[in-house]
Amino acid sequence: MAKIELNKTYKGNCIELANTLENESIDCIITSPPYYNSSHKYQRGTGFHYTADVGEPLYVIQDVFEALKPKLKEDGIICLNLGFSYGETGVMRPFDIVNRLREKGGYFVNDVVIWHKNNPIPMQNRLTNAIEYIFILSKHPIGKYYTKKYTHNVWKFSVDGGGKGHSAVFPIDLPLNCIEHFTQENDVVLDCFMGSGTTAEACVKTKRNFIGFEINQDYIDLTEKRVEKFLNNFTEPSLFGNEM
Numbered sequence: 001m002a003k004i005e006l007n008k009t010y011k012g013n014c015i016e017l018a019n020t021l022e023n024e025s026i027d028c029i030i031t032s033p034p035y036y037n038s039s040h041k042y043q044r045g046t047g048f049h050y051t052a053d054v055g056e057p058l059y060v061i062q063d064v065f066e067a068l069k070p071k072l073k074e075d076g077i078i079c080l081n082l083g084f085s086y087g088e089t090g091v092m093r094p095f096d097i098v099n100r101l102r103e104k105g106g107y108f109v110n111d112v113v114i115w116h117k118n119n120p121i122p123m124q125n126r127l128t129n130a131i132e133y134i135f136i137l138s139k140h141p142i143g144k145y146y147t148k149k150y151t152h153n154v155w156k157f158s159v160d161g162g163g164k165g166h167s168a169v170f171p172i173d174l175p176l177n178c179i180e181h182f183t184q185e186n187d188v189v190l191d192c193f194m195g196s197g198t199t200a201e202a203c204v205k206t207k208r209n210f211i212g213f214e215i216n217q218d219y220i221d222l223t224e225k226r227v228e229k230f231l232n233n234f235t236e237p238s239l240f241g242n243e244m
């Protein structure tokens with residue numbers, strides 16, 4: 001495969017695409033992996049695993065972050081967004097995943113951010129689930145971020161209302177906040193599960209470079225449209241939107 005270029009999204013399985021990146025070329029990874037709704041089989045080692053099965057998506061995430069480890073700079077940071085569902089696999093799932101990355105992947109868990117949703121879907125006879133996590137991982141402990149203002153680790157913003165042709169879109173403030181705290185201008189930010197391109201849009205808005213991986217061409221088309229739309233109406237980046 002040709003050398004990876006900046007500010008493009010590549011089609012394919014992120015585990016394979018990860019291997020095409022140059023070593024220590026990525027400053028930050030901001031991503032939200034899929035783990036409930038895909039329907040194909042996945043082979044790991046000699047066995048087949050199904051995406052609906054509790055164990056399998058852990059392996060996808062474990063494998064991609066194993067492949068990405070040499071590609072991340074020594075002081076690079078991963079912002080890994082994970083939510084949970086009561087019905088399917090339980091509230092400990094994000095922690096199970098991160099524990100694997102810690103114990104088997106050798107990553108350090110530098111911080112945990114709680115994304116507090118302003119508009120969660122109300123649940124009857126249960127506590128409405130109004131949070132997701134953003135785990136801040138790194139190869140080594142990091143004591144200082146690029147944060148310029150007082151802030152804390154509960155970030156409040158609304159679930160994106162949709163209309164972007166994708167069912168699990170980040171609110172734009174999520175990657176914007178990560179970019180503000182963990183990157184500098186011209187840094188290279190990878191989203192290995194790019195979806196509709198929210199991370200790409202946040203990067204072009206803030207003068208960061210992005211690289212995207214995405215398995216579905218329709219979503220790559222969406223990403224390209226979002227980036228183009230922003231570049232065609234370009235004005236200086238607005239202040240980072242962070243409702244604390």
Ligand SMILES: C[S@@+](CC[C@H](N)C(=O)[O-])C[C@H]1O[C@@H](n2cnc3c(N)ncnc32)[C@H](O)[C@@H]1O
Nearest residue numbers: 013014034168169170193195196197198214215
């Ligand atoms: C939760 S969505 C990401 C949404 C994204 N944060 C956004 O704002 O639109 C996960 C994405 O990963 C993609 N995906 C699933 N398995 C993949 C794989 N093995 N390699 C690359 N992309 C994959 C799916 O098609 C989906 O678009």
